[in-house]
Amino acid sequence: xxxxxxxxxxxxxxxxxxxxxxxxxxxxxxxxxxxxxxxxxxxxxxxxxxxxxxxxxxxxxxxxxxxxxxxxxxxxxxxxxxxxxxxxxxxxxxxxxxxxxxxxxxxxxxxxxxxxxxxxxxxxxxxxxxxxxxxxxxxxxxxxxxxxxxxxxxxxxxxxxxxxxxxxxxxxxxxxxxxxxxxxxxxxxxxxxxxxxxxxxxxxxxxxxxxxxxxxxxxxxxxxxxxxxxxxxxxxxxxxxxxxxxxxxxxxxxxxxxxxxxxxxxxxxxxxxxxxxxxxxxxxxxxxxxxxxxxxxxxxxxxxxxxxxxxxxxxxxxxxxxxxxxxxxxxxxxxxxxxxxxxxxxxxxxxxxxxxxxxxxxxxxxxxxxxxxxxxxxxxxxxxxxxxxxxxxxxxxxxxxxx
Numbered sequence: 064x065x066x067x068x069x070x071x072x073x074x075x076x077x078x079x080x081x082x083x084x085x086x087x088x089x090x091x092x093x094x095x096x097x098x099x100x101x102x103x104x105x106x107x108x109x110x111x112x113x114x115x116x117x118x119x120x121x122x123x124x125x126x127x128x129x130x131x132x133x134x135x136x137x138x139x140x141x142x143x144x145x146x147x148x149x150x151x152x153x154x155x156x157x158x159x160x161x162x163x164x165x166x167x168x169x170x171x172x173x174x175x176x177x178x179x180x181x182x183x184x185x186x187x188x189x190x191x192x193x194x195x196x197x198x199x200x201x202x203x204x205x206x207x208x209x210x211x212x213x214x215x216x217x218x219x220x221x222x223x224x225x226x227x228x229x230x231x232x233x234x235x236x237x238x239x240x241x242x243x244x245x246x247x248x249x250x251x252x253x254x255x256x257x258x259x260x261x262x263x264x265x266x267x268x269x270x271x272x273x274x275x276x277x278x279x280x281x282x283x284x285x286x287x288x289x290x291x292x293x294x295x296x297x298x299x300x301x302x303x304x305x306x307x308x309x310x311x312x313x314x315x316x317x318x319x320x321x322x323x324x325x326x327x328x329x330x331x332x333x334x335x336x337x338x339x340x341x342x343x344x345x346x347x348x349x350x351x352x353x354x355x356x357x358x359x360x361x362x363x364x365x366x367x368x369x370x371x372x373x374x375x376x377x378x379x380x381x382x383x384x385x386x387x388x389x390x391x392x393x394x395x396x397x398x399x400x401x402x403x404x405x406x407x408x409x410x411x412x413x414x415x416x417x418x419x420x421x422x423x424x425x426x427x428x429x430x431x432x433x434x435x436x437x438x439x440x441x442x443x444x445x446x447x448x449x450x451x452x453x454x455x456x457x458x459x460x461x462x463x464x465x466x
Contacts, residue, residue, distance in 0.1 A: 076187075085157075085178040085187055091171040092126060092196050092226065093117050097212035110202060111214035112221070117172065122221040123163050125198075126174045130225045131157030133183045135197055145197065146225045156180035159226060176226060183228060191228060198223045371421055391417035398423075 077086045095114040099107055116122065130146045136154045138144050146154050157178035166173050178184055183191075200218040207214055368390060369382045375394040382390060391413050395403050398420050405416060 082179075083181070083184065085184055087176050087178075089166075089173050090176055090194070091166070091169075091173050092194065092223075093122075093172040093221075095170055095209070097209050097214045108216065109212070109214045111205075111207065111209050111217045113209060113217060114170065116217070116219055117221055118165050118170065119221075122223070123165055123172050125221070125223040126159060126163035126172060127161045129159045129223055130155040131159065131176055131178055131183075132197075132225050132227045133180065133186070134229055135195060135227045136225075143197075145199070154225075156183040156228075178228070187228065191230060193229045195227045195229045196223055197225045197227060375420065388413055395420050 077088070078084070079086065093112065095112050095117050097109050097111045100110050130151065132146060132154050133156050136144050136146060136150065144150070157176060157180065160175035160177070163172060163174040165171070178187060198221055200221045203217050203219050204215065205217045207217075365382075365387065368387055369380075372382070372390045372394045373380045376397045380390075380393070385393070388410060392405055395405055395413075395416055403416070405413060408416075
């Protein structure tokens with residue numbers, strides 16, 4: 064068995080007015096995920112806590128009635144040790160309750176805890192509020208991917224030994240006494256800072272491996288969290304890239320056919336050249352989207368749209384596998400229902416309708432002024448579809464086109 068120390072955060076702190084003890088309710092102490100650990104030789108590897116292991120009955124039950132400590136205990140040689148009956152008198156500063164359970168809403172293991180030691184209570188009052196779970200586990204070499212994050216081993220037979228209150232860990236996500244965010248950190252409690260100081264090295268930024276389409280890339284943890292949160296399997300982005308590549312090939316073939324002039328009469332050459340030039344510009348536009356920083360812009364654009372659609376549809380909205388047009392139509396129908404005659408409409412119409420719905424959602428009325436619509440007045444009884452038809456005309460007019 065290997066001993067691990069994972070960081071976490073607590074919410075719902077109260078202080079007993081009679082005893083002065085600190086009580087923390089419903090503390091999230093663990094979750095499924097892939098986390099970074101530091102080996103004794105200084106190398107980093109990624110271990111997975113899979114749901115079937117960390118959320119198992121035995122792992123959850125092991126969080127009951129366990130000591131709360133001030134930092135992770137060490138022996139005289141500076142080596143981390145477990146808490147047991149031989150050292151409880153000096154190490155235990157509090158105790159977890161017997162109500163450990165799984166919160167199905169976010170897939171976390173939670174438990175109440177009480178801190179009774181006056182010195183530790185004073186430290187908590189002065190801002191020492193990070194938690195770190197000390198536990199034993201069997202680490203089994205096994206490669207895989209969980210929620211877009213790659214791992215090279217899996218933690219099995221997890222048994223929690225103690226919960227330590229520690230100083231703020233610089234590296235990685237954490238769990239603390241005043242937040243409800245659950246995470247794991249490097250080596251245990253993510254003490255890469257301490258390790259780096261001992262080695263005389265400068266602490267490094269925390270990175271994480273994630274899968275984008277069929278590629279694995281290394282990004283800052285904050286960026287990885289953002290990508291995973293909005294589009295965990297990246298299938299929609301990959302679909303968009305595939306669509307763009309298909310259109311590039313189609314335009315290339317058509318352009319080459321026109322420029323070859325094999326089937327063009329002499330009188331049609333000028334028209335063919337004009338069309339070829341137009342296709343060349345369109346082709347370059349698609350290339351700009353998938354080359355250089357174009358893909359980053361495309362991802363940002365999609366994430367912004369997902370945020371807008373969620374503000375209309377709600378947090379239950381699932382963007383996976385949906386095009387931008389699909390998402391906009393879903394938002395429109397969530398607001399206007401059967402009255403939204405949107406099927407079969409072109410992109411300009413859908414975009415104008417979506418913008419109108421978004422503005423209406425934000426300001427509680429359709430986001431345009433009456434004078435934009437010729438013939439309408441503030442007292443006019445204009446139907447939903449008439450209003451959006453007007454938005455379509457207005458958008459098309461601004462583009463210089465015609466309906």
